[in-house]
Amino acid sequence: MLTSFRAATSAPRRVAMAGGLVLALSGGYALAGDGVSSDQILNALTAKPRVTRSMAAPHxxxxxxxxESKFIASLRNRPTRSLSLTERDEIATIARDKPNIELEITFDYNSADISAKALPQVEALGKALSDPALRGATFVVAGYTDASGGEAYNQDLSERRADSIKHALxxxxxxxxxxxxxxxxxxTKLKNPDNPTDPANRRVQVVTMTDKAPTQ
Incomplete structure (x- = not known):
């Protein structure tokens, strides 16, 4: 069985998070719901990163x-809840230009348990990330929710969902x-801010941060 974490459901009036999430990798392939293969994931995660900075400086x-490399190295082996708001924002900034893809990953209702129908997509992701072409790379697995419910509850649920994906992998x-x-x-970072409860906002983001392990 996959290791996972259950979100608390004891408050009867708490607004529940629906189970559908998207595994989104900062803006590349938009393949959510298509049953993306491990080869497609591998190709996207080894693609050349987008260049968005000024071309005026040749070097x-x-x-x-x-x-940046030192910061990314400092994140390895860090518990999810140990990251500060400043560190989370810096991760998001660095991730903007990194290789990416979108996958649909669903969770049980109001929970961080990966749903049964999502297991084939998690398997494809696992095969891709364990491929020799990506061995030693550092990846960020980031969890998001929609705008329903309280801020603290959503923050906890997003962290639990990211942890569930990590434990499975x-x-x-x-x-x-x-x-x-x-x-x-x-x-805090809605994919569709015009529709705060859009299921597209409930997602997990995975980003290739480095192409090899940092030197220790």
């Missing part, structure tokens, strides 16, 4: 690149735990 800022597919950085954003 990257080595100091900035070194600082580690225990079922042998992905190295230190290579998976988990972070929760709750309802």
């Amino acid at each position: 990257p800022d080595q100091a900035a690149a070194a600082a 580690v225990e079922k597919y042998g992905v190295t735990a230190a290579d998976l950085v988990t972070v929760g954003y709750g309802k």
Whole structure:
């Protein structure tokens, strides 16, 4: 069985989070709901990152690149709930230009338990992340919710859902735990702010942050 965490459901008037999530990797392929194969995931996660910064400077800022690498290395083996708001925001900023894909991952109602119908898609992700082409890379697994419910509850649920994906990838597919950085954003970064309760807002984001393990 997949290791997972159950969200608290004891408050009868608490607004429940619906089970549908999207595993979204910062803006590349939009393949949610298509039954994306492990090869498609692998191709997307090894794609050349988008270049959005100014082309005026022919050489990257080595100091900035070194600082980014150091920051990413510092996230490895960190518990999800240990990340500060500043660190979460910095992760989101760095992730914007990284390789990406979108996958539909659903969870049990008001829960962080991965649903049975989502298991084939999790398997495809696990196969991709355990491929030799991605061995040693560092990935961010970020959880999000829609705007229904309280801020603290949504933050906790988003972290639990990110943790559920991580545990499945580690225990079922042998992905190295230190290579998976988990972070929760709750309802603070809606994918569709014009419709705060849109199911598209309930998602988990996975981003290739580095192409190899940092030097220890």
